[in-house]
Structure formats: structure tokens, C-alpha cells
Amino acid sequence: MDDVPRCYALVPCAGIGARAGTAAPKQYTPLAGRPVVAHTLAALAAVPRLEATLLVLAPDDTSFEALVPGYAGPRAWLARCGGATRAESVARGLVELRRRRARDGDWVLVHDAARCLLRPAWVERLIDACLGDDVGGLLALPLADTLKATSGDRVAGPLDSGGERVATTLPRAGKWLAQTPQMFRLSLLERALAHAGAAVTDESSAVECLGLAPRLVPGEIENLKLTWPADFALAARLLETR
Numbered sequence: 001m002d003d004v005p006r007c008y009a010l011v012p013c014a015g016i017g018a019r020a021g022t023a024a025p026k027q028y029t030p031l032a033g034r035p036v037v038a039h040t041l042a043a044l045a046a047v048p049r050l051e052a053t054l055l056v057l058a059p060d061d062t063s064f065e066a067l068v069p070g071y072a073g074p075r076a077w078l079a080r081c082g083g084a085t086r087a088e089s090v091a092r093g094l095v096e097l098r099r100r101r102a103r104d105g106d107w108v109l110v111h112d113a114a115r116c117l118l119r120p121a122w123v124e125r126l127i128d129a130c131l132g133d134d135v136g137g138l139l140a141l142p143l144a145d146t147l148k149a150t151s152g153d154r155v156a157g158p159l160d161s162g163g164e165r166v167a168t169t170l171p172r173a174g175k176w177l178a179q180t181p182q183m184f185r186l187s188l189l190e191r192a193l194a195h196a197g198a199a200v201t202d203e204s205s206a207v208e209c210l211g212l213a214p215r216l217v218p219g220e221i222e223n224l225k226l227t228w229p230a231d232f233a234l235a236a237r238l239l240e241t242r
Helices: 035-045 086-099 120-128 184-197 203-208 229-240
Strands: 007-013 051-058 074-080 107-110 136-142 147-154 166-172 176-185 213-219
Touching: 007 035, 007 086, 007 229, 035 051, 035 120, 051 086, 086 107, 086 184, 107 120, 107 184, 120 136, 120 176, 120 213, 120 229, 136 203, 176 184, 176 203
Parallel strands: 007 051, 007 107, 051 074, 136 213
Antiparallel strands: 107 176, 136 176, 147 166
């Protein structure tokens, strides 16, 4: 049994979510009676095949324990080692997993703290699809909407709403919207992040920089990432219907 790869969740939670327009970091914004990140952690805790969930906080975070009391136990890990970027926080989290005896072949499922509508069944779907894969993969959605590229020019005039003008329409065939969790073996993810640097915005991008092709596992439209102010109202309505 010691040779069987284990699965760990890693949740980078060191950012401030500036685009969300919230008074506090968006992961601590109240949603349906609990902070956003509390919903995320509860979903991951309900996945039996996860050995543990490691939450990576900023070194100067003094809010978590007061806002999310009771996050403790053999499957609830915490480390204040986050960096200035997502990639740095994930890389430092991998070091912490090593410190806690995670091995090269173990799987790491990196999940956004702000994807708080996650359901355990979706995580199980990803694990089922990737356990036998040579690379790993991620939850993702095929692009359904028409995709526009802008010219970069802001719209001027008295009715300016802060928009831009269309430069061209891009073909949507073969395009997917990346979600999380994203699941890769620990040693591969370490190598990929070291190679790609801190600028990559998700783990799949880093793995792709090595010339590898992660598996796309169909996700759900409900697995949205809270980014803009309107996202919080939508998430609250979705939680009310559960």
C-alpha cells in the first residue's frame, strides 16, 4: 500500500482578489453565512480519496482562524508560506507537502479558493479520469459563446461605459475554459513550475510549457470562480437552490 499514489488537494489562498471590489480579501467575503473559502474547504473535505487538503495562506494572514474556526485535523493542513503570485504559492505549497511526506508520484489537485461552488462529485470525476493518465488533467468547459478579440481602444463619448471595440471574431471550435481542480503528480508539477516561472496563471499552462498535453475533463458551468462583484450575487443564488 505504501507504493499506491495518494491524492492531496492544495488551495492557494494568499491573494487579495483586487478585481472583486470587496472590502476584505475575496476568499473571506461572507457568502450564505460563511466565508467563501469555508465553502471550498467543506467541499474538498467531503472527498474521501483526498489524503488531506493543504491551505496556503500569506505569511502575514491573521484572519483565517477567526473567520474559519475549526479547520484542523489529520486531513486539514495549513501553511503560511504563500507568495506574491499564484504560481509561487503553489510551488511553496509543494515544498510543504514534501515536508509532510508527500512523494514524487503522489497526485496534487490544485483548486482555487474562490471556486466555492465546487461539488465533491466533480473532484471524484477528475480523479477517476486522471489516475491512469501519464500527464494529468483539469476540469474545463468547452467554449459555448462567440469569442471576440478587442483592439485595445476604449470607447469614448458621453455614453462611455468603459468598454472596448471588437477587433475580430475568433473561432471557438476546440477552445475550452480552464477550471480547477487541476491534477498533476507532485514531481511533474514541481518541474513544470520551476521551468515556466511565476507568470503562469494555472498549473496546466506550466505543464504545457514542458511540451506535455494535459487531459481535459468536462466540468460544470456552476464551478465558477468568483472574480467580479456580480459573481458573488450569482453564487449566493446558486447556493440557495442547493
